[in-house]
Amino acid sequence: MSSAGKGILLLAILGLLHAAYSAYEHLSLLKALDRPSGVPTDIAIESVFAFGLFLLGVSRSAPELKEISWASQMRYQKIDDVHSRLGFASFNHRGKKLFGPQ
Template sequence: MAERVQFGHSRAADAVTTMPSLLGRSLILIAGLTLFHGAFSTYENLSQLKALGRLGTEHRMPWDTAIELLGALILFIIGATVNAPRLNEITWSSQMAKLSIDEMDSRMSFASVNHRGKRLFGNGSN
């Protein structure tokens, strides 16, 4: 008997969904360690400049530390993206598959004022 498979969905996709979680968490961990190392390198550089009396506006963070911190940011963004859960389908057809017409169209009907016309405007003979 043939198994019913949704469009764009397969068993291979289910098997792959467990791996990105491990990959994403690993990238986030590496990014955190790299960020910690970059922060420590910045602190160490600042301490060295203070000890030598060269602390001022003309001395900036070393380029290798800046590149390291930028790489940590990029790794974190990629890791968070890979670790994110699968997006839910939010199309009208997917919502209507979950709801009945009574749940979807639960607003009140238009008010009928036909029965008041003769009292408000007379019977039409005026």
């Protein structure tokens, strides 16, 4: 995890908390004055910008993806340890709707 990603993530969380506090204060002031209204544009823009920073910080601080393929899994296992379980395969359900008695 990179320290730049963690820094961006911290900045985004602080921005989201500030936007939430600003929206709460603004709406409580409007409620006290009996003037119902929505959230101001600057608070909405701050929220969207902070959320974008949050996404960037999460993507930058995420660990490296692991390879998921048969070859990468078989590096750590022997072929004798892998059970194919062919005894449980059932093929008698195929074609009953198409080729069965009508």
